[in-house]
Amino acid sequence: MTTHLDRLLFAQGGQCFFCLKPLPKAEASVEHLVASANGGTNDDGNCVACCKALNHLLGSKSIKEKMQIVLNQRGNFQCPSSACAQPAPPPSPAPAATAPKAALQSTNGNPSAIDLVLADLKKRGASRPRKVATLTSTIKALLKQHQKPNTDAEIVSLIAELQKRGKVIVTDTKVSYRLG
Numbered sequence: 178m179t180t181h182l183d184r185l186l187f188a189q190g191g192q193c194f195f196c197l198k199p200l201p202k203a204e205a206s207v208e209h210l211v212a213s214a215n216g217g218t219n220d221d222g223n224c225v226a227c228c229k230a231l232n233h234l235l236g237s238k239s240i241k242e243k244m245q246i247v248l249n250q251r252g253n254f255q256c257p258s259s260a261c262a263q264p265a266p267p268p269s270p271a272p273a274a275t276a277p278k279a280a281l282q283s284t285n286g287n288p289s290a291i292d293l294v295l296a297d298l299k300k301r302g303a304s305r306p307r308k309v310a311t312l313t314s315t316i317k318a319l320l321k322q323h324q325k326p327n328t329d330a331e332i333v334s335l336i337a338e339l340q341k342r343g344k345v346i347v348t349d350t351k352v353s354y355r356l357g
């Protein structure tokens with residue numbers, strides 16, 4: 178025998194009417210859009226299958242209040258139940274147009290190379306390297322010490338990034354700092 182709930186669930190493709198998550202029958206209940214208390218009928222046209230928790234929340238609110246609840250979710254409706262609250266799988270990351278420079282990238286919570294360099298330069302106070310050549314070898318040693326990529330190309334791109342961020346000003350062979 179097919180129940181009202183079975184019929185509604187089938188018509189909805191086995192999904193909750195509101196959150197569109199797969200809805201096991203044990204978690205499902207019949208929601209009367211116009212509540213029975215407000216004169217709503219049992220017809221399929223007035224009924225949807227949805228998560229029990231949401232049905233409970235909507236209760237016998239007016240259809241206006243219900244619409245407001247749905248609209249307030251701004252298109253990303255989550256039913257207030259554990260069955261429906263499972264996070265959607267994270268979207269697969271869009272392929273980056275260009276591979277980020279390893280030296281500028283912070284990976285798994287480690288400080289990025291540029292953060293290491295900035296921290297080191299701040300620590301040095303007045304004894305910061307005054308020449309590009311010294312700065313280059315200082316950064317190289319620091320990155321090596323932290324087992325970061327430390328090729329000449331990495332260091333050139335690091336110094337370029339420092340300049341772009343306004344932390345370092347290079348004039349000919351001389352370096353000055355705006356570390357704040």
Ligand SMILES: [Zn+2]
Binds near residue numbers: 193195227228256
């Ligand atoms: Zn739901």
